[in-house]
Amino acid sequence: MRERKFIVLAIVLLAFLIIFWRQTFTFSMLTPPAEDGSFGQILSRDEEENFAHALKPRKFSFPADHGAHNRYRTEWWYFTGNLKNPYGRKFGYELTFFRFALKADTPPSKSVWRNNQLYMAHFTVTDVEENHFYTDERFSRTGNNLAGTSNKKYQVWLxxxxxxxxxxxxxxxxxxxxxxxxxxxxxLKARKxxxxQGEQGLSRKSEKPGNASYYYxxxxxxxxxxINIGDNKFSVMGDSWMDREWSTSSLSDEQAGWDWFALQFADNxxxxFYRLRRKDGQQDSNSSGSVILADSSKITLRKQDVKIKVLDTWKSPHSHSIYPSKWHLSIPGQNLEVDVIPLINDQELNVSYRYWEGAVSVKxxxxxxxxSGQGYVELTGYK
Known part of the structure; x- marks a missing residue:
């Protein structure tokens, strides 16, 4: 779901690496776009023939699939969570690692610094009581063990x-x-x-074959x-959510952004659900998601199964972008009607690529x- 954001993050990282290491690359296709509307054009270029594509369901193998899939262009390890200290003080957090391949094939080199894999990471903490949102960003190439993954255990680092x-x-x-x-x-311990996600792990983003990711x-x-904030250390407990995706192909030119919901309810x-938004203002037919029942079984959701109504908006004082700030979400087939509300409005990341991702409550x-419940929402493509 997050291909556009990762490509733009990688573009910024590439510029940094060129300056820092002074190595020569050909990046004519990676010129940063002037505005959000050009993301689709960058992602729809045909310069990806040598990369692997997510074309059909595959057999997953663990722990190997927790590690990197370098033959695909983009990949991410996504952690979000809602936590409390013993006195009920609420916090949200996000820790996300991104991988981006410059080329499908590893260049021959004796240097430990030269390779075709770049990593980026975002880290945020939401302090609800203080109405404050903390953000940080890092990036590195994989050379000399500065970033990478293991295929023998779950391990990713930057x-x-x-x-x-x-x-x-x-x-x-x-x-x-x-x-x-x-x-x-x-x-973190797995409770479920x-x-x-999708069709046995194949998550389709548009009608074009290969415009899909592997997603669990x-x-x-x-x-x-x-959680530490300044000189204060808080013991916390709660629940987290982890998403893993890897892919090569882009979203379609007609898609402007998405609203991604990951919600955890009190009934376990x-x-x-990700709602893909089109440039004409309509919801894209490839919007999709799932309900996970208490026994871990899954019910697949299509566009027509979920109705989302924006109840309020918030204008960022930093970027002046206008984001939805309250939603009514209805799934008639599940007899579910809930309001989704940010714990604080200002959870906008002003990093290499601006987007909103924050902790929410559900009632x-x-x-x-x-x-009732809790979760995280991600919003991209808003101006």
């Missing part, structure tokens, strides 16, 4: 930011990251099974550890009874 299993099994998983004013040190999630990860069910009715 400098000292990392997500790494504590033993030979996938979980417990430890997340560590430290920014200028804030840090996390968290232990892994879920293959851990929708409910029991989380405990600490979850909802993932509504399911099967005629009150239900």
């Amino acid at each position: 400098h000292d930011w990392s997500a790494s299993s504590l033993d030979n099994s996938d979980f417990p998983l430890r997340l560590q990251a430290k920014g200028p004013e804030f840090a996390i040190d968290l232990i 099974d892994l879920v293959l 999630s851990y929708p409910r990860l029991t989380t405990e550890g600490s 069910s979850e909802l993932m 509504g009715i399911k099967n005629g009874k009150s239900i």
Whole structure:
């Protein structure tokens, strides 16, 4: 779902690396776009023949598939979560690692610095009580072990930011990251099974063959550890969500952005839905998602199954972009009607590529009874 953002992040990173290492590349296709509307043009170029494509369902193999898939152009490891300290103080966090391949083939070189893989990472903490949003960003090439993954265990890192299993099994998983004013040190344990999104893990983004990703999630990860803000350390507990995707092909030229919902309900069910928005203002027919039941079984959702109404908006004082800030989400087939509300409005990341991603609360009715929940929402392509 996040191909556009990763390409633009990679573009900025490439410019930095050219200056820093003074190596010669040919990047004529990677000139930063002047505005959001040109993202689709960059992503629809045909200079990707040597990359692998997500064309049909595949057999997943773990722990190998937790590691990098370098033959695909883009890849990401996405962690988000809602946490509380013992006194009920609320926090949200995001820790995300991105991989981007300059070329499909690794260039021959004796230098440990020269390779075709670049990594980027975003780290945020939402302090609800103080109405403050902390962000940080890092990037590096994989050379000299500065960033990378393992195919023998769940492990991805960029400098000292990392997500790494504590033993030979996938979980417990430890997340560590430290920014200028804030840090996390968290232990995640899988409360529910892994879920293959889309068609047995193949998530189609448009009608064109290959415009798809391989996508799986851990929708409910029991989380405990600490959050540091300034000189204050908070012991916290709660739940996290992990998304994994890799792909090569772009979204279509007609798609302007997306609204991505990852919601965890108090009845131990979850909802993932991405609403692709078209440039003509309509919802794209390839919008998709799933309901994950308490027993980890999945119900696939199509565009027509989910109705989303924007109830309010928020204008960023930083970028002046206008984002939705409250939604009514309805799934008639699941007897579900809920309102989704940001814990604070200002959860906009002003990094290499501007977007909104933040912690939300959920309240509504399911099967005629009150239900509550929490989650994360990501918004891209808003101006």
